[in-house]
Amino acid sequence: MSTPPPSPPSVRSPPRARVIFFGTAPLAVPSLQTLAATPGIELVAVVTQPDRPRGRDLHLQPPPVKEAALRLGLPVWQPLRCREPEFLDRVRGAAPDLIVVVAYGQLLPPALLEIPPHGCLNVHASLLPRHRGAAPIQWALLEGDPETGVTLMRLDAGLDTGPVVAQDREVIRPDDTAQTLHDRLATRGAALLRRTLPDYLAGRLTPTPQPAEGATYARKLTREDGRLDWTRPATELHRRLRALTPWPGTYTYLPAGERRLLLKVWAATVVPATSSGEPGTVLAAGAGGVVVRCGADALCLTELQREGGRRLPAAEFLAGHRLEPGTRLDPPGAGLAPSSPPPRVPSPQNPPTPGPGPTPSLPHPGESV
Numbered sequence: 001m002s003t004p005p006p007s008p009p010s011v012r013s014p015p016r017a018r019v020i021f022f023g024t025a026p027l028a029v030p031s032l033q034t035l036a037a038t039p040g041i042e043l044v045a046v047v048t049q050p051d052r053p054r055g056r057d058l059h060l061q062p063p064p065v066k067e068a069a070l071r072l073g074l075p076v077w078q079p080l081r082c083r084e085p086e087f088l089d090r091v092r093g094a095a096p097d098l099i100v101v102v103a104y105g106q107l108l109p110p111a112l113l114e115i116p117p118h119g120c121l122n123v124h125a126s127l128l129p130r131h132r133g134a135a136p137i138q139w140a141l142l143e144g145d146p147e148t149g150v151t152l153m154r155l156d157a158g159l160d161t162g163p164v165v166a167q168d169r170e171v172i173r174p175d176d177t178a179q180t181l182h183d184r185l186a187t188r189g190a191a192l193l194r195r196t197l198p199d200y201l202a203g204r205l206t207p208t209p210q211p212a213e214g215a216t217y218a219r220k221l222t223r224e225d226g227r228l229d230w231t232r233p234a235t236e237l238h239r240r241l242r243a244l245t246p247w248p249g250t251y252t253y254l255p256a257g258e259r260r261l262l263l264k265v266w267a268a269t270v271v272p273a274t275s276s277g278e279p280g281t282v283l284a285a286g287a288g289g290v291v292v293r294c295g296a297d298a299l300c301l302t303e304l305q306r307e308g309g310r311r312l313p314a315a316e317f318l319a320g321h322r323l324e325p326g327t328r329l330d331p332p333g334a335g336l337a338p339s340s341p342p343p344r345v346p347s348p349q350n351p352p353t354p355g356p357g358p359t360p361s362l363p364h365p366g367e368s369v
Contacts, residue, residue: 016040019035021101021102023103025103028123029068031190033068044094044096045075046065047078047079096116097116098120100122101122119154122153124136125186126140129210130214133159133160138243139218141243144239151164152166165196165205168191168192170185177243177245178245228250231279234294234295250264254323263304264304266304271299271300277293282324282327283298285322286315289301290318290323
C-alpha cells in the first residue's frame with residue numbers, strides 16, 4: 001500500500017494590524033468605513049467624543065462617528081478626556097499596532113502617542129503646513145486658495161506639525177462651499193488612507209518633516225465671523241459666504257427704526273456696481289436679487305432669511321419685505337464686533353445648536369482634521 005504524499009506546509013496569513021480609530025465629526029466617517037473594509041486591518045475600538053446635547057430641546061445626540069461605528073458592530077469608547085489615566089491604561093491593554101485619528105476634537109497627549117509601535121496617523125484636510133488648526137477647509141476658501149487637499153501625517157506633540165506620510169490634492173471649484181469641499185476631502189482622505197497604510201505598516205514609507213516656510217494657522221470660526229463688512233471687496237465677501245456655509249453662515253442687519261433685524265445671506269453672486277453709493281447701500285432690488293454696494297463691485301443677494309422668518313429666494317423675500325434702493329444695510333455705528341452673538345434665525349435649514357462638543361461639520365479647537 002503506497003504512502004500518500006505529504007501535505008504541503010500551510011501558509012499562514014500575516015497577522016492583521018490592530019488599529020484603534022479616533023474620530024468624531026462627519027469628516028471622519030468615510031475613513032472609519034474604509035478601515036473597516038480594508039484587508040489586513042483589525043479595528044479594535046473606535047474612540048469618539050461623549051454624546052452632547054443639541055437642538056432646541058437639548059437632547060443628547062451621539063457623534064456621527066459613534067453612529068457609524070455601531071452600524072459596523074465596532075466597540076465604542078467615549079472618554080471625557082483622552083489624557084485620563086484610566087483611559088490610557090485601557091488603550092495600552094488593547095495593544096494597538098497603530099492609532100488613526102480623523103477629526104477627533106482633542107489633542108492626543110504624548111503618553112498616548114507613544115503607545116502604538118507604528119505611532120499615530122492623522123488625516124488632515126489641508127496641504128500641510130498650510131492651514132494647520134481647527135478649520136482648514138473654511139480658511140482655504142476664505143483665503144481664495146486655488147487648491148487644497150488632504151495630508152496623512154504622523155502625529156507629534158504639536159498642533160498639526162508632525163512629519164508627512166502622504167498628500168493628495170483637490171482643486172477648489174468656483175461654486176464650492178465649506179460643505180461641498182468637506183464632502184470631497186472626506187472621501188479623498190479615506191482613499192489616501194487605504195492607499196498608503198499597507199506600505200506604511202510594512203516600513204516602506206518614511207515620513208518627511210514639514211517645511212518651516214508656508215505654515216499658516218486656521219483658527220476656529222465663530223458666529224461673529226459671519227458678519228459681512230460691506231467695506232470689503234465683493235469677491236472677498238463672496239468667498240466668506242462660501243466658506244461659512246453651512247455654519248456659521250453670513251449675515252448683515254436691516255434698519256428697523258430704533259432697532260435692527262438680522263438678515264441672513266444664504267446665496268449671492270458678484271456683480272459690477274452700476275451706480276455709486278456708500279458700502280452697504282442697496283443699489284437695486286428686484287426679482288434677480290438685492291444688489292448691495294461693496295468696497296469694490298457689488299454683491300447680488302439671491303437667497304435671504306430675515307430674523308424670525310423663512311429662508312427665501314430674493315423675489316419671494318422682497319414680496320413681503322420691501323427694500324428700497326438707497327437703504328443702508330448694517331450702517332456705521334452698529335460696529336463690526338458685536339458684544340454678543342447674533343440671534344439665531346429659526347428655520348428647518350439651520351444647523352443644530354452647537355453644544356460643548358464639535359459642531360456637525362466644523363471641527364473644534366485643537367482638532368486635527
